[in-house]
Amino acid sequence: MSTRPSRPARRAFKRTPPNPKPEYEFLGPPGAVAMLIALPLITYGLYYNCRKEFGCPPAFWDSKDGFWPSIGANPMVYPVDLWDFFLSTWDVAAFQVYTAFLIFLFVCYFVVPGYVVDGAVVGGVGGSPLTRDRSNYTLKYKINAFRTLMLIAVIAIATLVTKGVEPFLFLHSHFVGLITASLIWTCGVSIFVYIWSFLPDSDGQEKILAKGGNTGNMIYDFVLGRELNPRFSASPNSTFDIKYFVELRPGLIGWILLNIGFACQQYSMLGRITNSMAAVLFFETFYVVDALWNEASILTTMDITTDGFGFMLANGLLTWLPMNYSLQARYLAAYPVDMSIFHCFVVFGVQCIGYYIFRGANGQKDTFRRYGASAPQNKGLKYMGTASGSKLLISGWWGTARHINYLGDWLMALAWSLPCGLATPIPYFYPIYFAILLIHRELRDEEKCHKKYGKDWDKYCEIVRWRIIPYIY
Structure with missing residues (x-):
C-alpha cells in the first residue's frame, strides 16, 4: 500500500499557521539595506584607495582620483554618479574570465572524483513532516574541493612553465573589472536563490527555511537568506548544493589565483619575488590548502547548519573574500617590501x-x-x-x-x-x-x-x- 499522502492532506498542511517570526539580527531591515550598499562600496574603496599611481592611501583627495573617481559634489545626483561609476568599471574580458572560472569549478564539482559524507544535523523551519523531520535532519555532501584545487595547481604551474607570467598579469590589470564581475554574479545568485526559495521542492513541499531569514521582510530575507540549503538534483544520483559549493570553492581558490597574479606582477616589475610576497603567498596558500583538505569540517559551521544563503553570504564568498583578502599581495605588488631576518x-x-x-x-x-x-x-x-x-x-x-x-x-x-x-x-x-x-x-x-x-x-x-x-x- 502506498504511504503517499492524499492531495487533501497535503493542502491541509499548507493552511497551517506560519512559524513565529524570528528576531532580527544585524540591525534588522536598515542593517540589511546598509549591507547591500556598504559591502560593495568597501571593496571598491579598498581598490581605489590603494594603488601605485595614487598612493595607499592616496596623498590627495579629489573628485577625479579619490574614493569615488566619478562622484561629484552634488548629493542629489549621487545615484546617477554611482551608476556611471559602476558602468566605468565594466570589463567584458574580466566578466568572461570570472564566468569561465565559475563554470570550470561547477564542472569540476561533478567530474572530479570525490566521496560523499553526511553533514551535521541542521535545524530549519517550514516544509512538511510528511517526508522527513524538517527540524532534525542531515544532508549529504560531495567532498572533492582539494582535488579540484590540485587540478587547478597543475594547470597554473603548466601555464607558468610554458607561457611565463604574462597570462597571470591579466588578474592585476583587470582587477577592478573582476570586482564588478563578481558583484554581478553575487547579485544574480542572490536573486536566483531568493526566488528559488518560494518554489516547492522535489516532493512538492515547501522549502526548508533558515530560522533567521524568513521574516517576511523582502529586503531582509533577501540579504540574510531565506532558504537554509538551496539545492537541486543535477541527475538521479547527484545533488548540487548551491551554498555548500560557494562556501569554499570560488572564494578560496579565487583568492589564491589572484595572489599568484599579483606575485607575477611584482616579478614582471622587479625580476624577482620579495621575501614578503613569498611569505604572503605561502601562508595564505597553506591556509586554503588546509581548509580544502579538511573540507568536511565546514559542515559543522553556522554558515552551513544555521544561516540561510542570501546576498550576505554570496557577497562574502564570491566578492569580499577573494577581492579583499588578496589585498596584502596586491599591496606588495605595488609597494615591495624586503623583510629583515x-x-x-x-x-x-x-x-x-x-x-x-x-x-x-x-x-x-x-x-x-x-x-x-x-x-x-x-x-x-x-x-x-x-x-x-x-x-x-x-x-x-x-x-x-x-x-x-x-x-x-x-x-x-x-x-x-x-x-x-x-x-x-x-x-x-x-x-x-x-x-x-x-x-x-x-x-x-x-x-x-x-x-x-x-x-x-x-x-x-x-x-x-x-x-x-x-x-x-
Whole structure:
C-alpha cells in the first residue's frame, strides 16, 4: 500500500499557521539595506584607495582620483554618479574570465572524483513532516574541493612553465573589472536563490527555511537568506548544493589565483619575488590548502547548519573574500617590501602560533565529535553532559576558552599583514575586520548555545570562563 499522502492532506498542511517570526539580527531591515550598499562600496574603496599611481592611501583627495573617481559634489545626483561609476568599471574580458572560472569549478564539482559524507544535523523551519523531520535532519555532501584545487595547481604551474607570467598579469590589470564581475554574479545568485526559495521542492513541499531569514521582510530575507540549503538534483544520483559549493570553492581558490597574479606582477616589475610576497603567498596558500583538505569540517559551521544563503553570504564568498583578502599581495605588488631576518622571525612565529592553536583546537573538537570520549586520541579529555544529550568539552583546548579557535584564526590573519610593514594601515584591513567578525560570530554562537543548552550552558560558562582569549576576553 502506498504511504503517499492524499492531495487533501497535503493542502491541509499548507493552511497551517506560519512559524513565529524570528528576531532580527544585524540591525534588522536598515542593517540589511546598509549591507547591500556598504559591502560593495568597501571593496571598491579598498581598490581605489590603494594603488601605485595614487598612493595607499592616496596623498590627495579629489573628485577625479579619490574614493569615488566619478562622484561629484552634488548629493542629489549621487545615484546617477554611482551608476556611471559602476558602468566605468565594466570589463567584458574580466566578466568572461570570472564566468569561465565559475563554470570550470561547477564542472569540476561533478567530474572530479570525490566521496560523499553526511553533514551535521541542521535545524530549519517550514516544509512538511510528511517526508522527513524538517527540524532534525542531515544532508549529504560531495567532498572533492582539494582535488579540484590540485587540478587547478597543475594547470597554473603548466601555464607558468610554458607561457611565463604574462597570462597571470591579466588578474592585476583587470582587477577592478573582476570586482564588478563578481558583484554581478553575487547579485544574480542572490536573486536566483531568493526566488528559488518560494518554489516547492522535489516532493512538492515547501522549502526548508533558515530560522533567521524568513521574516517576511523582502529586503531582509533577501540579504540574510531565506532558504537554509538551496539545492537541486543535477541527475538521479547527484545533488548540487548551491551554498555548500560557494562556501569554499570560488572564494578560496579565487583568492589564491589572484595572489599568484599579483606575485607575477611584482616579478614582471622587479625580476624577482620579495621575501614578503613569498611569505604572503605561502601562508595564505597553506591556509586554503588546509581548509580544502579538511573540507568536511565546514559542515559543522553556522554558515552551513544555521544561516540561510542570501546576498550576505554570496557577497562574502564570491566578492569580499577573494577581492579583499588578496589585498596584502596586491599591496606588495605595488609597494615591495624586503623583510629583515628579525621581521621574518616575527611573521613566521605569529603564523605558527596561530596555526597551532587553530588546527589543534578544531582537530580536537572534530575527533571528539566523531569518535567520542572513549577513543584513544581523546584519552584524558574531560567533558560535561547536558540535558539535550550533547557533551561539552571542559579540558584541552576547549577548557582554556569557549572559542579558542578564533584566536588562532585571527593570529594567522595578522601574520598575513605583517609582511607589508607599517607604512600604511590599509593592508591591515583584514585582521581589523576579521576581529570584528569573530567577536560578532562569537556573540551569535553564545546566544544560540544558551537557547540550546539553557542552564547547562550557564554551568559550562562558569567552568570555562573565557570567551576567546584566556585571561583577557
